[in-house]
Amino acid sequence: MADFLLFALLGGVGVALVAGPLGSFVVWRRMAYFGDTLAHSALLGIAVGVLFDINFNLAVVSCCVILALILVSLQRQKIVATDTLLGIMAHSSLSLGLVAVALLDDVRVDLMEYLFGDLLAITPDDLLWIYGGGGIVMLLIWRLWNPLLAVTINEELAQVEGVPVTRIRLALMLLIGVVIAIAMKVVGILLITSLLIIPAASARRLANSPEQMAVIASLLGVVAVLLGLYASWNFDTPAGPSVVVAALAQFLLLYSLPIRRSA
Amino acid sequence: MSPANLVEITNLNIHFGASRVIDNVSMALKQGEITTLIGPNGAGKTTLVKAVLGLLSPTNGVIKRSPTLRIGYMPQKLQIDATFPLTVERFLKTAAFASAEDRLQALQSVRAEALLKQSVHSLSGGEMQRVLLARALLRKPELLVLDEPAQGVDINGQIELYNLIASIRDRYNCSVLMISHDLHLVMAATDQVICLNRHICCSGHPEQVSTDPSYIELFGVPGAENLALYSHHHNHQHNEHGDIVPLDDEQEHDHSHCGGHH
Numbered sequence: 001m002a003d004f005l006l007f008a009l010l011g012g013v014g015v016a017l018v019a020g021p022l023g024s025f026v027v028w029r030r031m032a033y034f035g036d037t038l039a040h041s042a043l044l045g046i047a048v049g050v051l052f053d054i055n056f057n058l059a060v061v062s063c064c065v066i067l068a069l070i071l072v073s074l075q076r077q078k079i080v081a082t083d084t085l086l087g088i089m090a091h092s093s094l095s096l097g098l099v100a101v102a103l104l105d106d107v108r109v110d111l112m113e114y115l116f117g118d119l120l121a122i123t124p125d126d127l128l129w130i131y132g133g134g135g136i137v138m139l140l141i142w143r144l145w146n147p148l149l150a151v152t153i154n155e156e157l158a159q160v161e162g163v164p165v166t167r168i169r170l171a172l173m174l175l176i177g178v179v180i181a182i183a184m185k186v187v188g189i190l191l192i193t194s195l196l197i198i199p200a201a202s203a204r205r206l207a208n209s210p211e212q213m214a215v216i217a218s219l220l221g222v223v224a225v226l227l228g229l230y231a232s233w234n235f236d237t238p239a240g241p242s243v244v245v246a247a248l249a250q251f252l253l254l255y256s257l258p259i260r261r262s263a
Numbered sequence: 264m265s266p267a268n269l270v271e272i273t274n275l276n277i278h279f280g281a282s283r284v285i286d287n288v289s290m291a292l293k294q295g296e297i298t299t300l301i302g303p304n305g306a307g308k309t310t311l312v313k314a315v316l317g318l319l320s321p322t323n324g325v326i327k328r329s330p331t332l333r334i335g336y337m338p339q340k341l342q343i344d345a346t347f348p349l350t351v352e353r354f355l356k357t358a359a360f361a362s363a364e365d366r367l368q369a370l371q372s373v374r375a376e377a378l379l380k381q382s383v384h385s386l387s388g389g390e391m392q393r394v395l396l397a398r399a400l401l402r403k404p405e406l407l408v409l410d411e412p413a414q415g416v417d418i419n420g421q422i423e424l425y426n427l428i429a430s431i432r433d434r435y436n437c438s439v440l441m442i443s444h445d446l447h448l449v450m451a452a453t454d455q456v457i458c459l460n461r462h463i464c465c466s467g468h469p470e471q472v473s474t475d476p477s478y479i480e481l482f483g484v485p486g487a488e489n490l491a492l493y494s495h496h497h498n499h500q501h502n503e504h505g506d507i508v509p510l511d512d513e514q515e516h517d518h519s520h521c522g523g524h525h
Contacts, residue, residue, distance in 0.1 A: 027344075027346050028344050028346055028347045029344075030344065146356075146357055149357045150357045150358075152347065153341070153343060153347075153349075153354070153357060154338055154341055154343075156313075156316075156318055156336075156338055157336060157338050157341070157398075159317075159318060160316050160317075160318070160334055160336040160408075161336075161358060161359060161402065162359075200346075201346070204346050204348065207348045208348050208350070209348055209349070209350065209353055210347065210348060210349065210353070212348065213348055261348070261382075262350070262380070262382060263348040263349060263350045263353075263382040263383075263384075
């Protein structure tokens with residue numbers, strides 16, 4: 001097997017695994033728009049990376065983490081509703097990124113690669129980021145699992161019960177920021193949220209506990225990556241969108257089957 | 264702070280911007296007593312409860328509570344997203360550390376043990392309230408704080424729920440602070456009533472409060488409109504125009520009845 005295909009497989013599978021549990025939280029807490037906003041800011045990270053000659057992965061991760069912090073602090077403001085704020089930040093950061101990239105005259109950045117992903121161009125360096133970053137994210141989710149669930153059920157109840165709610169919420173946002181940054185290579189800025197929410201939404205159909213939902217979402221994500229890569233390889237379709245189409249097919253299939261759940 | 268008091272509130276003020284939601288409130292929660300907060304919508308009941316829980320900080324005034332005070336809290340309503348697969352058992356597991364036996368016991372004390380394996384999304388209003396109460400009990404609370412425990416529960420279920428709360432107080436030997444809309448339904452199961460309308464209008468034993476002029480001004484003549492189902496003591500009756508006329512001593516009686524007028 002060609003190296004680039006192996007890297008693509010490993011990269012896609014790594015991102016899908018970590019997207020499962022975090023995507024479940026995005027679905028439970030209705031944070032899809034938040035994810036989109038962080039994703040759109042990733043392009044700004046690329047521009048910053050080019051401008052200051054920083055490693056792209058580092059620049060994108062930093063940009064997503066900083067934006068997550070800004071969003072957390074801005075949620076307390078009462079000037080505009082949260083979804084309006086997210087809309088402003090999402091499209092402004094995307095536009096800022098596009099403008100900044102256009103102004104860098106001596107560097108040619110392939111926009112398509114960042115907007116829709118380039119799974120087949122994943123390098124060993126990218127894999128290091130995906131598995132290093134993804135590993136840390138998984139470890140933290142594992143450690144914080146119960147407080148994360150408690151905060152998702154009801155923040156005030158969790159606080160009375162002694163959960164450090166603000167810190168847990170911040171941790172979740174940062175984790176989502178990191179995952180979005182490392183997933184960018186696979187499906188691209190415009191499609192990242194789908195990789196978080198579609199497998200999780202499909203998994204809901206089969207899950208009877210939050211743990212099951214997280215694991216099933218990871219597995220469905222892995223299958224979607226494999227199917228997408230297969231389609232891309234055989235029919236020469238773009239890899240990122242093919243992965244998303246495969247995830248959509250799973251979703252439609254699972255919701256059209258008569259499945260009985262107990263929870 | 265007096266040792267018999269779990270929480271002492273002195274001259275509490277809470278302002279949201281220009282609106283004074285809590286205005287100079289002083290009160291104490293006594294060991295082993297059930298305190299009921301009543302008041303119209305927007306009277307600041309939930310705000311006051313959140314201040315007791317430490318979820319809101321006072322604009323000024325002092326809330327003294329023992330730093331080790333174990334509080335069991337039952338929020339007004341729990342909205343769990345339908346995409347969150349959760350059984351009652353798993354829901355209880357996200358609370359404080361507790362053994363399977365503790366969880367079953369907590370459910371038994373609210374008579375909801377049959378719900379253990381059910382999805383939280385399939386529970387009725389009353390069943391959900393019981394499960395929330397069980398979760399609060401898991402913490403072995405010294406103080407139970409219940410924000411409108413009877414919300415979404417039908418009238419017979421409400422009476423049962425208030426009796427349950429009183430029996431839990433006896434069994435767990437804890438204090439209870441709860442919010443209610445209907446004094447007459449909680450009367451039998453309450454030691455202290457605080458009638459709140461941003462400030463404390465009146466407080467004391469339920470019988471005392473129900474005849475207090477400031478209570479009547481807020482809620483109308485006791486029992487005149489509400490379905491009354493409680494044990495009480497008459498000190499007056501109404502003539503054909505609905506005016507209050509005193510009762511002769513020998514006519515006074517204790518009884519339980521169900522009806523709007525007497």
